[in-house]
């Protein structure tokens with residue numbers, strides 16, 4: 001281990017993977033400091049799962065220098081495997097057996113003694129609020145329970161680095177928040193988390209650093225705030241219920257962007273008090289009375305749309321400069 005790989009839980013440079021003539025990862029670089037949450041975002045098919053599968057030794061890369069947990073992925077995949085846990089996009093839970101039996105199976109795979117296996121399984125079932133369900137077949141579990149069991153199973157081997165591929169897809173808001181607390185708890189215990197998600201709010205909540213994957217490349221990387229600064233998404237939105245009022249407002253407010261379907265108009269604005277007052281004065285003088293007025297500051301959704309709207313097109317120059 002050299003000094004760089006020491007502090008980094010995951011270090012990838014020039015990671016490349018193609019399926020046939022389709023290049024999925026076109027030479028990407030990733031650096032995840034130990035004890036942090038790194039979130040990989042990207043539209044469906046961008047290659048998030050592929051990246052997780054490569055870094056967790058499930059499939060091999062075509063090229064790239066890859067280090068996980070201080071071990072070289074090509075020369076020491078077994079050492080990498082011993083250091084990590086993976087919760088795949090699709091559940092690893094065996095539905096035919098109970099939650100507890102799934103846990104004990106994992107304990108066996110990790111070569112824990114019978115006694116130790118039972119202790120770890122009981123502790124994790126408790127932590128993931130699955131004690132009551134433990135003796136029931138996993139086939140009877142709800143999606144949220146199955147996801148919790150999935151992650152509990154990942155933690156049996158006490159991994160220092162965990163890969164979570166869309167851990168909260170399909171969960172209701174409460175279960176999602178519970179999952180976030182679980183992830184925060186892991187990080188507080190020093191675990192490094194590599195997270196993929198479709199929920200930008202999730203990356204915003206959890207991730208120390210976020211990377212956006214599109215067209216085989218990382219089109220931006222940074223903290224949530226750094227990424228948000230990349231897009232000028234601030235606007236005031238006026239919504240109308242009466243199509244006639246909407247149309248006359250649209251004529252009066254020529255500079256506004258129209259959305260005919262939702263009968264709404266968008267006026268670019270940074271959202272400051274001064275700007276809002278100017279807009280309100282302007283609306284009064286144009287005799288426009290909207291049914292709803294909302295102020296929208298740029299969020300990760302805006303960043304995501306700006307960066308991933310054209311699958312093959314390059315990111316705007318201003319955004320590219322922020323790729324580190």
Ligand SMILES: Nc1ncnc2c1ncn2[C@@H]1O[C@H](COP(=O)(O)OP(=O)(O)OP(=O)(O)O)[C@@H](O)[C@H]1O
Pocket residue numbers: 019024042043044045046047048049050051089
């Ligand atoms: N085994 C495979 N053989 C051929 N093509 C594959 C294989 N696995 C993935 N792909 C292709 O690689 C691309 C990336 O897939 P991947 O599953 O990594 O995307 P993703 O970002 O995880 O998408 P999602 O958000 O839908 O989960 C897709 O075009 C997919 O069709």
Ligand SMILES: [Mg+2]
Pocket residue numbers: 048049050089165
């Ligand atoms: Mg995926």
